[in-house]
Amino acid sequence: MSESIKAGVLGATGAVGQRFIQALENHPWFEITSLAASERSAGKKYEKAANWRLESKIPDSITNMEVVPVDPKKVDADVVFSALPAGYAKTVEAEFAKEGFAVASNASAFRMEEDVPLVVPEVNADHLGIIDVQQDNRGWDGYIVTNPNCSTIIMAPTLKPLMQFELESIQVATMQAVSGAGYDGVASMAILDNIIPYIGGEEEKMETEPLKLLGEFDGSQIVFADIDISASCNRVPVMDGHTEAIWARMADDPSPEQVKEAFINFKPDLGDLPTEPDQVIIVREEADRPQPRLDRNMGNGMSVSVGRIREGIRYTAMGHNTIRGAAGASVLNAELLHKMGKL
């Protein structure tokens, strides 16, 4: 793996695009070769086009890189990471896949399409097998792989180890950070001193995406898991980090101690991927953890912290929504694809 893989970022100037750049800076396998954004940004140097919002500085290697339009003919890359708005992603990601690019998408556009893998490597790496079906169906030289919605992805790694206890139903209430809506997504006058008990489309995603993630790939299709999920999603005045109160009903009725052991022992073998955290699920013993401000950067933002595991079974999960929930998730998917020889 000495030769670097050329990586493009679609939507490179946005909130998630910036997280992609951060995740790819100094990456041992990927090198940023193209940054693409809207006509507003195309033709400008990256530092002029992007309103950089992260605490780290813009990497020197891309400061003067010219932003190109989101067009397969203008992008030089083997893999493109997509942080585009979902409506636009629907057309454009297909064009890139048709032209032979591997598309690792963070957008919702293709997540629930039958022949498109929706993957969290620690949960359902084998679903990547459906890429062959996708390429046959669509006649594409490239392909699209997606990661879930940021709230789904924080809950999903905690559900996987619960499957051994015959998981039957989930109820979840989220407390989601403002960064999930993008920089201009929620006005400060709306969210300060406040909670907004509605995030458009979020509850539907949380109630359906886990069924695909926890489903079985039978060689030709993904058979969805049979679990009843009910979600209530709320926006809270936190910058980064989605917190979720989860109630899980299981036929085997495990004790809190058994659930805790299952979380701690959940160590999927992905073959040591660069973005993989040492511990996927971190169990906190303190009565008042996890908390977004204290725990969101655990495992470089890729771990999910869990606490308050009680009879019921009830517990609280928390993770970084723009790292584990967005850019880090797509990069981890691409690392797995590379390991499988698919890049």
Ligand SMILES: NC(=O)C1=CN([C@@H]2O[C@H](COP(=O)(O)OP(=O)(O)OC[C@H]3O[C@@H](n4cnc5c(N)ncnc54)[C@H](OP(=O)(O)O)[C@@H]3O)[C@@H](O)[C@H]2O)C=CC1
């Ligand atoms: N924020 C989050 O926590 C999460 C976001 N997502 C998803 O990731 C995607 C990006 O979100 P986010 O970064 O917050 O969005 P932003 O609005 O911050 O960024 C959008 C990016 O897409 C570009 N873009 C917008 N419209 C067009 C267009 N018509 N043609 C070409 N480029 C365009 C913008 O370019 P320009 O700057 O030139 O306008 C910008 O680079 C969305 O699908 C979102 O749902 C998923 C999970 C979490």
Ligand SMILES: N[C@@H](CC(=O)OP(=O)(O)O)C(=O)O
């Ligand atoms: N809706 C999420 C972020 C998001 O963009 O989700 P999706 O990738 O499913 O569109 C939030 O506001 O926190």
